[in-house]
Amino acid sequence: MAGYISDAVIRRLPSYYRHLRELEQEGILQISSQELGERMGLTPSQIRQDINTFGGVGRQGFGYQVQALREHIRSTMGLDREHRMVIIGAGRMGQAIANYSHFARDGFITVALFDIDPERIRKGTPELPVYPAEEMEERLPGLQADIGVLVLPADAAQETLELLYRMGIRAVWNFAPVDLHYPRDMAVVNMHLSDTLHILSYQMKHMES
Amino acid sequence: MAGYISDAVIRRLPSYYRHLRELEQEGILQISSQELGERMGLTPSQIRQDINTFGGVGRQGFGYQVQALREHIRSTMGLDREHRMVIIGAGRMGQAIANYSHFARDGFITVALFDIDPERIRKGTPELPVYPAEEMEERLPGLQADIGVLVLPADAAQETLELLYRMGIRAVWNFAPVDLHYPRDMAVVNMHLSDTLHILSYQMKHMES
Structure with missing residues (x-):
C-alpha cells in the first residue's frame, strides 16, 4: 500500500485507470509520462508525481509498463474484488x-x-x-x-x-x-x-x- | 456579474443553491454564516468568503436573506432561463x-x-x-x-x-x-x-x- 494520497490524486485515479485501459486495448505496451500527459491533459511532471504517489510501479527505461500500471491502480482502487x-x-x-x-x-x-x-x-x-x-x-x-x-x-x-x-x-x-x-x-x-x-x-x- | 470565480467556488455553487432552497422550504427567512456553514460542512469564514465572491448580496444585520441569496445564485448559474x-x-x-x-x-x-x-x-x-x-x-x-x-x-x-x-x-x-x-x-x-x-x-x- 502507498502512504497518504491526497483527495486530488484520488479523484484522478479513475481517469488513469480509464486511459490505461484504452492504451491496453490499442495494444500499447509502454508509455512515457509525456505521452500519457498529453492524453490526460496533465503535464509530464504531474504524471510522474502522481504515479510516484500511487507507489509500487517504477518508471523503466522509456516509460511505464501499461499493463502493470493499470493492474496496480486497479488493485489500489479495490477493483480486484467483486x-x-x-x-x-x-x-x-x-x-x-x-x-x-x-x-x-x-x-x-x-x-x-x-x-x-x-x-x-x-x-x-x-x-x-x-x-x-x-x-x-x-x-x-x-x-x-x-x-x-x-x-x-x-x-x-x-x-x-x-x-x-x-x-x-x-x-x-x-x-x-x-x-x-x-x-x-x-x-x-x-x-x-x-x-x-x-x-x-x-x-x-x-x-x- | 461578479468577477473571477475559482473552480472550487463554482463547484460549491449548486450546493449553496440546494441548501438555500431547503431553508426556504423550511420557512427560514435569514441565516448566519455560522448556521449555513454547519449545514454545509464549511467554516463561517469560508461561507462569508464564498458569498463575497458571488457578489451582489450583502450580509445584513444578523445574516443573509435566504430568498435573495438563492435568487442571486440561481441567476449566477443561469437557472433563471429555460x-x-x-x-x-x-x-x-x-x-x-x-x-x-x-x-x-x-x-x-x-x-x-x-x-x-x-x-x-x-x-x-x-x-x-x-x-x-x-x-x-x-x-x-x-x-x-x-x-x-x-x-x-x-x-x-x-x-x-x-x-x-x-x-x-x-x-x-x-x-x-x-x-x-x-x-x-x-x-x-x-x-x-x-x-x-x-x-x-x-x-x-x-x-x-
Missing part, C-alpha cells in the same frame, strides 16, 4: 443503474432493488428482483451486499442510510439530491446529477457574457 | 435522464432523444420523441436545443460532439466514459458514473486497511 450492490429506489434511474453494463464489467454486481411502489415491485425479475422496502432488514443479510445505492427522494435518504448502516453496509453511493450525515466508518460518494447540470449551465452563461 | 436538451442515446440511462423530474423543475426540458436502434425509436412518444440518429442534422435546427446530452458508447461520443458543435450546440453533458476534445467556445461537463463508483471502492478499501 462488489455487491443493492439499489434503493427502482424507478427509471434505479433500473438504469442496475442494468448499466460498465459497472458489471468492473465487478459491481447489482443483486437486488428495493422500492415501496407495488407496480415497480411487480416488474422485478429473478435476475434483478425488486423487493418491498419494508423487507430490507429481513432480506439484506442474505444478499451479502457491501454497497447501498440511494436513488430515492431526498427526504427518505437519511433514514435509509441509517438503516443500511445498522445492517452492516459501510458504503453508500448517493443519487438523492441531499447531503447526508454518516459515521466515520462509512464511505459515502455523492452523485448529484442536478449539481453537474447546474455547473454546465453556469459555464454556458459565463461563455456568453 | 434550457432545452437533446439526449443522444435512448437506452435505459438516456430515458431515465429524459424523465428525471428534478431537471424539469430547474428549467432543463428534454425536447427529443436520438438513437440508432429501431426498437428504441419505436418507443418514442409525442412528448418525448426518439428520432433516428441519422436525422440529427435535419431535426436539430427545429428543436432549438442548447444542450446535448451524450449517453452513448465511448467510441461514438467524440464524433457526436463534433456534429452537435457544427449544428450550433455549445454545451454538452457527457455520460460516455471518455474524455472529449472540444473547442474553447464549448462547455462540456463530464458525468463519469463509473469514476465515482471507483472512488467509492477506493474509500471502502482504504477504510478496511
Whole structure:
C-alpha cells in the first residue's frame, strides 16, 4: 500500500485507470509520462508525481509498463474484488443503474432493488428482483451486499442510510439530491446529477457574457 | 456579474443553491454564516468568503436573506432561463435522464432523444420523441436545443460532439466514459458514473486497511 494520497490524486485515479485501459486495448505496451500527459491533459511532471504517489510501479527505461500500471491502480482502487450492490429506489434511474453494463464489467454486481411502489415491485425479475422496502432488514443479510445505492427522494435518504448502516453496509453511493450525515466508518460518494447540470449551465452563461 | 470565480467556488455553487432552497422550504427567512456553514460542512469564514465572491448580496444585520441569496445564485448559474436538451442515446440511462423530474423543475426540458436502434425509436412518444440518429442534422435546427446530452458508447461520443458543435450546440453533458476534445467556445461537463463508483471502492478499501 502507498502512504497518504491526497483527495486530488484520488479523484484522478479513475481517469488513469480509464486511459490505461484504452492504451491496453490499442495494444500499447509502454508509455512515457509525456505521452500519457498529453492524453490526460496533465503535464509530464504531474504524471510522474502522481504515479510516484500511487507507489509500487517504477518508471523503466522509456516509460511505464501499461499493463502493470493499470493492474496496480486497479488493485489500489479495490477493483480486484467483486462488489455487491443493492439499489434503493427502482424507478427509471434505479433500473438504469442496475442494468448499466460498465459497472458489471468492473465487478459491481447489482443483486437486488428495493422500492415501496407495488407496480415497480411487480416488474422485478429473478435476475434483478425488486423487493418491498419494508423487507430490507429481513432480506439484506442474505444478499451479502457491501454497497447501498440511494436513488430515492431526498427526504427518505437519511433514514435509509441509517438503516443500511445498522445492517452492516459501510458504503453508500448517493443519487438523492441531499447531503447526508454518516459515521466515520462509512464511505459515502455523492452523485448529484442536478449539481453537474447546474455547473454546465453556469459555464454556458459565463461563455456568453 | 461578479468577477473571477475559482473552480472550487463554482463547484460549491449548486450546493449553496440546494441548501438555500431547503431553508426556504423550511420557512427560514435569514441565516448566519455560522448556521449555513454547519449545514454545509464549511467554516463561517469560508461561507462569508464564498458569498463575497458571488457578489451582489450583502450580509445584513444578523445574516443573509435566504430568498435573495438563492435568487442571486440561481441567476449566477443561469437557472433563471429555460434550457432545452437533446439526449443522444435512448437506452435505459438516456430515458431515465429524459424523465428525471428534478431537471424539469430547474428549467432543463428534454425536447427529443436520438438513437440508432429501431426498437428504441419505436418507443418514442409525442412528448418525448426518439428520432433516428441519422436525422440529427435535419431535426436539430427545429428543436432549438442548447444542450446535448451524450449517453452513448465511448467510441461514438467524440464524433457526436463534433456534429452537435457544427449544428450550433455549445454545451454538452457527457455520460460516455471518455474524455472529449472540444473547442474553447464549448462547455462540456463530464458525468463519469463509473469514476465515482471507483472512488467509492477506493474509500471502502482504504477504510478496511
